[in-house]
Amino acid sequence: MARLVRTVLVLLIVAGLGFAVFQVLRHDPEHPEPHPLADAVFVISGRPTTCADLLTHPCDYTLQTQYNQWGARLEQFLTTSPLGPYADRIGFAASAKLSLQACALSRTVGKTFLEFVAVAHVDHPDATSPELFPFWNRTRQSLCPSV
Structure with missing residues (x-):
């Protein structure tokens, strides 16, 4: 016992x-652990819009960070940048998400277009590299250029 x-x-x-x-x-x-981020509000299509409003689902930490930093320029970027016919097909919100994802990756040391394609294929498995390249290229030039 x-x-x-x-x-x-x-x-x-x-x-x-x-x-x-x-x-x-x-x-x-x-x-x-990352601390919760404030959900910044920017005027998009004439109304106050948060990241979650724009994408119709909660934004993860990385996406929220990018939206908070670049969201004020997002509408102008998407309406004036030649992102190609794929952007027209997927619409404003999906194009915004791809652009914010491109910002996050392009501003991370060592990340390339290939990593962006892998991230983009999570939501857009049908997208080809030529369809995604304008998002990567134009985003790095206009929306969130590296200093």
Whole structure:
């Protein structure tokens, strides 16, 4: 009986230590969890629009960051940039999302058009590289140019 109690006690201690180690590893100070971002509001098509309003679903951290930074210029960019017939087919909101994704990747060191194509294919598996290239190229030139 004493052996059973001792075994259960050892198992509880090991489980407690495992939980404590998990908690420490989960809160890695080198990779802190991102804090929630404010959902910036910009006038698009004459009405106040948040990222979630524009895309009709909540924006992830990266998309929200890009919208907060470049959203004020988004409507003008999309209406004046020659993004090609694919942009016309997918519409304003999808073109906006692709443009914001291109901003995020193009401003990340080491990321190339190939990574953008992979990201774009999540929502647009039918899009070809030539259809996506105007988003990558024009976005980097006009919407969010690198300094």
